[in-house]
Amino acid sequence: MPGFATFDRLSRAMFARISQGVSPLAVADAWTDWALHLELALGKQEALAMRAATFLLRLGFWLPRAAIGEPENPPLRPPEGDRRFADEGWSAYPFNAIVQGFLVADDWWREATRQVPGLVRRHEAEVAFMARQILDIAAPTNIPWLNPEIIRRTLQEGGFNLLRGWSNWIEDAERLLAGQGPYGAEAFPVGEVVATTAGKVVYRNELMELIQYAPATAKVTAEPVLIVPAWIMKYYILDLTPETSLVRYLVTNGHTVFIISWINPDRHDRNVGLDDYRRHGVMAALDAVSRIVPDRAIHACGYCLGGTILAIAAATMARDHDDRLASLTLLAAQTDFADAGDLMLFLDERQFLLLEDLMWDQGYLDTRQMAGAFQALRSNELVWSRLIRNYMLGERDRMTPLSAWNSDQTRMPARMHSEYLRGLFLENRLSAGRFAVEGRVIALRDIRVPLFAVATTRDHIAPWRSVYKIALFADTDITFVLASGGHNVGVVNPPNQSIGTFQILTRRHGERYVDPDTWATLAPERQGSWWPAWRDWIGGVGTGCAADPPPMAAPSRGLPVLGDAPGAYVHER
Template sequence: MDRPRSTLEPLAGAAHGKADRLPPPSWAVTDVEMPPTIDRLIHAAMGRVTGSISPASLALAYIDWALHLAESPGKWARVAEKAVRKAARFSIYVARTCSEACVPPCIDPLPQDRRFRSDAWQHWPFNLIHQAFLLNQQWWHNTTTGIGGVSPHHEQVVSFVARQLLDTMSPVNFIATNPEVLNATARENGMNLLRGAMNFVEDWERHIAGKPPLGTEDFQPGVQVAITPGQVVYRNRLIELIQYAPATEQVHAEPILIVPAWIMKYYILDLSPHNSLVKYLVSRGHTVFMISWHNPNEHDRDLDMEAYLRLGVLAALDAVQAIVPGRKINTVGYCLGGTLLSMAAAYLAQVEDERLNSMTLLAAQTDFTEAGELTLFIDDSQLNYLEDIMWDQGFLDNRQMAGAFQLLRSHDLIWSLVVQEYLLGGRQAYTDLMAWNADATRMPYRMHSEYLHRLFLKNDLFAGRYKLNGRPISLGDIRTPIFAVATETDHVAPWKSVYKINLIADPDVTFLLTNGGHNAGIVSEPGHKGRHYRMAHRPAGTNYMDPDNWVVSNPAVDGSWWPAWEAWLAEHDSGMTAPPSMGAIKKGYPQLQPAPGQHVLER
């Protein structure tokens, strides 16, 4: 039985195997000689030792910094002066603590630094220890930044590595210099250290065996999480499409298609019943479809960005249009899924396909010139190294990706856990969001290489150089109303980078900024304490406002942003109707199996 045909013609197939037996990707320069296999094998082997970080990239950054520092005697004098002033300030602080009961600190931690908030750090000698550390940390920041001639990228790399080394040597991480650990050890006669040793052995055994962290077994998809009722109504080699069962007698006429990021499993948007965005939408009368991505392996190395568009977004749109005929579609893209959805919207606009009713982007970037601290790991040297690792494996492993994300927030994701679980001997209570975060997926070689080169490094999409099906696409062609959500403390998609969606020419844009990070800010159900957001609408054709003035002009509103977005969806609706059928068997979309399907369970 014939299915609706996608507007993007199928790509030529490619045989499985090593990259040197594959046709070059459409974006590659074909007359450049491929690197010798021996070079790639050496880089891949080194990557297993260096955590996928290119030694050459680090060396280039440090050479750039060191050479420019060497020829900047004014900078020497400045950092020497700062060292003397900090030493004098610390000496005065030490003297005052010997004679006064309450002495204000000589330096305060950064607002996001929670390591020294306990009262135990305010007593001698631990007040001196942590103040000396913070002064030293500040001095190294001054020394690694502000040197004329150093490229901004190299400066960021050097400063980042210095910060990581300092975090490693923080007094919090050692028994003798951490008063909380010393107090616990005295109080428990050392049993906390014994429990910590047992925790370490257990975690190491699970890591070696390739098992997920302890606690994830309490959040299994289809059992405790991802349990909103639905059916898989379409499957291909890359996706399953889930249609969720209606929960109301009447539903909004326009269905919703959600495109999640494929770097993680889809169910961050369908976590536990109390914080499931899918359940929230279904309970308010929306017909919701969700893409669940296949977890790639070495046999999927040939999948590229066009394949993700054709087999992913466009195939899903065809299915939704067949199941809910005669209706336009509200589309939602999260993170990478939002970037891919933007590409699809631009392509559909170019070929005059008007099936989209609206487009919502959740923490999704379209311009990558200010893409946050992830750009620390993106330059020509690093990408060449990473490509060779992926060429050898056929994919980028989830452990290799997780390491980079953990380094960006080493305070919270590495060292605080080391102290809590190995020195204090406790076990943190696992949450559904933490379990989801540990359930990562792999990235196929060709797609990830193309994504990093063309989007992160060259910014081809925002510049109008990106080609799909051999034709360049422009985000400026999009006329679909846009609702863009950013989060205040996002280290993956910084909010000012997401805000650049306002720079494309003609769409009607509603921009919303909520508190929280890349994940927790999106999973912001009504009733979640401490939530607030700012929102403003910019009609098509009105002047641009810069992000700093936008924040000043739009006061914060307490509460979850979900109701505000759902109200916006209702404004772009054509009314209520009877729920559509689950699937459309006569059109080739039968009910294959209950949600969450099989792709989400792939390891």
């Protein structure tokens, strides 16, 4: 009966708030499957026992030497990139012995949760992820009386570091209750310190504002650039400070740039769907750009989820013989979700139902619920290390423009997020040829314009091999770039910083497919930023013609200037 079904949804939504959207049934199912199969795997048990005995024996020989100050060749070392034990205090006895005990446990659990005969691959990944989370919580770095850095700082300062930490905790709690951003974010006001590139809002609807940036050169490249950012966060990650702004870089290199600034939805937008973002976002922006710069093809660029919806729009345009695109650029954007990384681990029907009911009740997915999922992917860096620094050592993390942007989060409409999770993540319809737009299936292989795809080596949100799968589905010239860094830092890497590396290689239309690992061995590595390579690529696939800058907006065509950049939507919280 409808009334009872509604009551069920409300009860599940209340439970989802308590569990932070995690289904306990999915968690229990994974652990039960692992435990039962491990119980039957006598050979695996013997291997684990021998592994533990070997390390304990090595520890037994090593500990006496460590106790007298001669610790050589410890049995285990922290994994590459793990900086938790970098403080010199961890190399002295007894703390080095504590570290070794933790690393032995960490190694044993890593081995225990992999290659268990008969275990479902999905459950194996889930159990391994949960085991890592538990070990991260129990790490000695998080236990004040076992952490030499905390002990030393407390003795040196007479406990004042703990008083500062307590004060920091009180201040952060007050800011959270007041709905303010994290400490230090106020130093980067939008439109004053970040998102300062000169421009005008030239179009606005109920879903987005379109910003056109003022020209910085006497002549510009004939074809304009339209950037479609993700609506999970604010657009200005691509227009941070003047030194780190991709938008400013393009403008100063003679490009006419437009960018979408999405609205921050609330419960009134609960019925906004995924296709609304295509129609009232991407397509409405293309229509506006075509009216301001008529008779010119457009270089379209999409970042993260914005790249996914742009790829959907481009395939739809190709199906419908809409040839307004000059090229397509995808930045850390997935079109196939079969290997979408750890975000996929607990997204099954049970988990989806819980999230769907939570969003049905709220009308949206809250910013804190999304942030928690992303932080869990790198809990060492994003959670526990920060807690120790802020509340035990009494230090404050230095707020940067990127971290201030990262705290300026947005919500997700219930219907859109539900369609996105089911259609793309759960059922992977886009690459499987089952994604329909306006009642007709689209195909990525219909895209014929040159394609430029960027992935990053340490991306936990869009793993680079997943991003690379566009090479399986698009039937055109594809230039693929693999940049060092993560999902954000690998993209926001201006040339003036001269840091990082990237690999780049083009596969021409008609050439044979190359798997990602082979590609990585073939693609030459370059130092610095990939931005200049993209700038040159845009110049190569366009007409190469220079033109006078177009007017700001087009009042005669119904597009007057509505205000200065960064607009109104970016300020909504």
